Amino acid sequence: MIVTSPTAFLEAFAALPPLRDVQATARAAFLLAPAEFALAAESASDNRYMDMALAVDPLRALAQHAALAQALRADCPVITFPGDASTPDAVFPNNVFATAPGRLIVGRMRHAVRQREAGRRDVRDFFAQVLGYEEVDLSCRHDCVAELTGALVIDRARGVGYCGLSERCDEAGAQAMHEAFGLRLTFCFPLAAGEYHTNVVLALLAGRAAIVAPDGFADAAVPAAIARAYGDRALWLTPAQKQAFAGNAIALSDQRVWMSASAARALTDAQRQALAGWGFRIGAVELDEIEKAGGSLRCCVAEIF
Template structure:
């Protein structure tokens, strides 16, 4: 079922029991290292978190990325694929490749410079030949835009998706992802005009709590409906905290929420206490150089289910 109605979503969600044996967090993760890291002007056209006037240090970006991979290994196995100088800003693979149990989904990116990433044979072969996953390839379709887990936040324990519609994902893309991920329910909504991806305004923590930036949604009823679905176990972000990427968080185990050092520093003592009360410590990694490209920690992490 796909719905755009807050009330219909709440009614449908209430009728869903958790899926038996479904894991709320991934069994492993993968990253793509920066190579000759730089900012892509095409991406900046609809990513308001980028500032093309900033200079970047490729060596610092590489060092921060390596530190991220090492830190995440505290919670799950992590694989790092080498970067490609032909795609110097390709450090956010979760938009291009994503998984469901036994399946690799390849997304259809909006910008041509990022569509190159979907052609990487090594990543496709790793999932197909090494892990034996079936491949669902949306990248060649010109009738949709679907930037995977940038646009679609998934409650893996229940098979529920939260899909923000924007220039990076249209309704046709949402429908294709609903089918590809095998979801039972997808709630589609429009993001605020200034937003490009859902994963900077909404984070789902191990299927039991949420981080929400309310100003990232066009209809204020949408974030309220999502919060109610999780028993109001919601951490509400200010616009400044959203800009610091506090909404770009991920859980790779049941007891830790990962975000960038900048994001973690923006949280209040009350928000940190609330996360602790929901069972989450905070893991933080300095990604200041990578964040100049308009994404943060969650964007860097591809999940392997």
């Protein structure tokens, strides 16, 4: 079921029967290492978090990315695929590749520079030949835009998706992802003008709590309804905290939320205490060089379920 109003969402959410033996967090993750890291002007055309005037240091980006992979291994196995110099800003695989149990999903990217990433045979072959996953390829479709877990934030414990509409995901893309991930319920809503991905303004933590940047939604009733669904266990971000990528976070275990060091520094003591009260330690990694490309820690992580 796909719903588009806060009232319909809350009614449908309350009526969902519980799922049994479903893992709320990923069993592993994979990253794409930067190679000759650079900013893509095409991607910057609809990404307000990018500044093409900034200089980037490819070696520093590579070192930060390696430190990220090592840190995340504290919570789950992490695989890093090598970078490709023909796609120098390809460090955010979660927009292009995602998984459901037994399935690799390949997204339909808006920009040609990102569409090239979807053709990587090494990623596709790893899932097909090593893990035996079925491939669901949305990249060959021309009737939608569907940037996977950038546009769609998923509560895996409940089979519920939260899909923000923008230039990076349209209604046809939302429908395609709803089917590809096998979701029971998808709440579809427009993002605020200038926002490109839902996972910058919303994070769901192991099905127990949410991090929400309310100014990232076109309708204030939408984040209010999401918070209500999680028993008001919501960490509300200011615009400045959102700009620091505090909403671009991920839980890879039941006990920890990962975000960039700049995002963690932006949190208040009260917010840190709230996360601790919900059972989450904060893991933080310096990613300021990679963040120049308009995404942060969660964007770097493709989950394997």
